[in-house]
Amino acid sequence: MATKRTTKTKTSAPVTLPKVLTGIAGLDEITGGGLPKGRPTLICGEAGAGKTLFAMEFIVHGAMQFNEPGVFVAFEEKAEELTANVRSFGYDLNKLVAAKKLRVDHVHIERSEIEETGEYDLDGLFIRLGYAIDSIKAKRVVLDTIENLFSGLSNQAIIRAELRRLFEWLKDRGVTVIITGEKGQGTLTRQGLEEYVSDCVIMLDHRVANQISTRRLRIVKYRGSDHGTNEYPFLIDNEGISVLPVTSLTLANRVSSQRVSTGIPSLDEMLGGKGFFKGSSILVSGTAGTGKTSMASYFAYESCRRGEKCIYFAFEESPEQIMRNMKSINVNLEPCVKDGMLIFHASRPSLHGLEMHLLVIYKMIKKYKPKTIILDPITNLVSVGTVSELKSMLVRLIDFLQREQITVLFTALTLNTNVNEQTDEGVSSLVDAWLTVRDIEFNGERNRGLYIMKSRGMKHSNQVREFVISDHGLELVEVFLGPDGVLTGSAREAHQLLEATDDALKTFALGRKDREIARKSLMLEAQIGNLRSEFDSVKEELNKLYMEEELKKEVRKNNLEKITTLRRGGKTNSGSSTTKK
Amino acid sequence: MSKKPEDIKERLKLCLFVTGASPNSMRAIANLKTICDAHLGKEYDLEIVDIHQQPMLAAEQQVIALPMLLKMAPLPIKRLIGDMSDTDKVLKGLGLSK
Incomplete structure (x- = not known):
């Protein structure tokens, strides 16, 4: 269902039926371009659903944005009341009236003043409307709400026949019309206006669920055009009406690889x-x-x-x-x-x-x-x-x-x-x-x-x-993954402290051992020194003996030579050879 | 019924709005003439307005259904719509019936 409605709102681009933009935020998207041009559209809903505002926005936006002057025929409110009512949305009707962009015609039917004395028709309304349209070259007309005719006049047969004639006449004039109508029991409007307006029907709804009210809008019918069929919530705030079109669900959005x-x-x-x-x-x-x-x-x-x-x-x-x-x-x-x-x-x-x-x-x-x-x-x-x-x-x-x-x-x-x-x-x-x-x-x-x-x-x-x-x-x-599992908060901190203490102790212990080794090595070093000096002295002793022996040998040799020389009486050379034997 | 001067303190001021020569309009004019002649003699002013000729008046005078006879005086204002074929209702509307 969801995808269907999006395709509907999306594929309405090739429009065959000429449409006029309403200027109401979101509505033109749902309808694929607005209301049917030159035809009447029925807006129905309960009291307070926003019908009059809807119609007024259509006229005002037409006059202000699309250069399409409009006639607002008010059956319920006087022009001054209307002006005051929409002023809060920022619309200045008086200015538009002065600029010949807008004409408000208040149709007042006072039942007590009227006496029906025979056959009549609604030519008066036609003439008024025709005059109003001609005087500002209007392209848009609102009849809000024409149902009041039924309460003012008693001959229903005449009214119905005249309404049919009115809508035909309006179509001939080529103006886009909005007719508002109060919702009836089991019907769209109390007087069955939908019977006359067969081109486009929009229903406004104001529902309360769980004490919370939501306004909704639904296009009941739009002849000759695609349209979203769902109920769309809409909002009336200080900027008027805005409809929320359901956004696309086709999952074809572009993506970014940028990071934030x-x-x-x-x-x-x-x-x-x-x-x-x-x-x-x-x-x-x-x-x-x-x-x-x-x-x-x-x-x-x-x-x-x-x-x-x-x-x-x-x-x-x-x-x-x-x-x-x-x-x-x-x-x-x-x-x-x-x-x-x-x-x-x-x-x-x-x-x-x-x-x-x-x-x-x-x-x-x-x-x-x-x-x-x-x-x-x-x-x-x-x-x-x-x-x-x-x-x-x-x-x-x-x-x-x-x-x-x-x-x-x-x-x-x-x-x-x-x-x-x-x-x-x-x-x-x-x-x-x-x-x-x-x-x-x-x-x-x-x-x-x-x-x-x-x-x-x-x-x-x-x-x-x-x-x-x-x-x-x-x-x-x-987090700290200790032997007891994941540790957080003070447990984590305690554990961290514990670790730190452990570390300190360990380094301390290590230091002691190091020093011991150093001392031991110093001791050994000293011992090695001792031994070395002992060794030196032994070596020296040995050397001394050896030298003495050499010396003795030398001396003895010298002595022997001397003796031999002495014995031979100066033949010391031969003497030395004999001693060698 | 003859005129009753005590009922009519003011002269009746009437204005009949019609659209050109439509059958309803013609009938309304004729019927009204008959009624007035029979019941009012000369004690009234009647203006007949072709709304086609003066469309501004339609908005001013709140004209919707035609033909319409507007009784401006004496008060209360009354609007009689239709071809005036229902004589009793016309008289009632004009405040002439008993």
Whole structure:
């Protein structure tokens, strides 16, 4: 069904039926170019559904933007009342009237003044209308609401015949007409106006479910043209009507490989060192008080620092509250807000229905053109719809954001029971990256452990990191894998201290051993010295003996020679030879 | 029924809006003439306006259905629409019936 409607809105380009733009945001997309030109269109709905405003916008936009003057025939309100009513939307009817772009004709039928005395026709209305159209060369006509004729006049047969003639006549004049009609019991309009208007019927609806009202619009019929058949939520705010066209679901969005930092260096580190992909969707889930908003604020702050606009949709806290709280962790968002880089939009989820929230987000994005948006938290939105409704809304939102290349960060609250991880289940498959912060309860304290559940298309850490929030900000600390398992918080710190002590002791012990060895070696060194000197003295002794022997030998030889010389009486030479024998 | 001066403190001021020579208009003029002649004598002013000739008047005088007889005076203002064939209703509308 979803894909069908997109193809319908998309393939309406080759238009055979001439159409006129309404200028109502979003409607021209659904109808593929506006209302059928030169034909009547019926707008029906309950009281307060926005019929008159719809019709007025058609006329005013025609006069202001498309240079098509218009005649507004009011059967209910006086011209002054109408002027006052639409002034709040910024339309100055008097100016348009003066510029001959608009003509308001108040048709007043006072039942008590009228007496029917026989056959009549509605020529008076024809003449008035004809005169009004001619006087400003009108291309657009609104009859709001022609059903009042039925209450003013009693001869239904005449009215019906005349209405048929009126619409034929208007078609002949080639003006595009909007007829409004009150919704009847079981019929589109109370008086069965749809019988006369067979070209285009649009129904406006104002439904209240769970005390929350949502306005919806549906094209019941559009002869000769493709159109979206679904109910489209629409919004009436200070800029008038805007319809939210369901964005394409063809999954043909362009993607970016550009990366954006999370604002937390250690988290970037976990995501391949660079952070998320630009234009991706990120879900941060966790139990209460796990720092989801802090993480979102970091991301917003980082976006602003890069010079990229960011819109923060807060569904739980007021902007002041967030700013104050974030100051405590060293994130000062106030300058960003002052610069206009960060725009806060805080609303209670119960302010209006889901579709309306989507519409508001859509409008804000169109207005401010941010690069990053934050929804904090999406879980609160479940209170105004069911999980499946929320999912369908988020699908469309993500789709739209992807098309606009806007990075989005959702936060989601998960309950501790684990049974109720609804939003995770509903949304996690849609998002590109999913971080979850879990409580790790151990050793009488709660600590936060951050996991990257998934991160499409990039290398990411499989490690649990302890998520520490301090005065300086957010930080991811490696958890300690001790013999008792994962240690966090004070247990981690205690363990780290223990390790440090161990280290100190070890180094001390090592030092002692070293010194002992040094001493021993010194001792041995000394011993070696002793031995060496002993050895030297022994060697010297030996040398001495040897020298003495030599000396003795020499002396003895000399003595012998002397003696021999003496004996031979001067023949000392022969004497020496004999001694040798 | 004859005229009753005590009922008519003011002269009847009437204005009949018609569209050209349409059958309804012709009938209305004729019927009105008859009624007035029979019941009012000369105690009234009647203006017949062809709205085709003066379309601005249609918006001014809140003309929707035609033919329409507008009784401007005496008050209350009454608008009698139709071809004036229902004499009783015309008289009632003009405040002439009992």
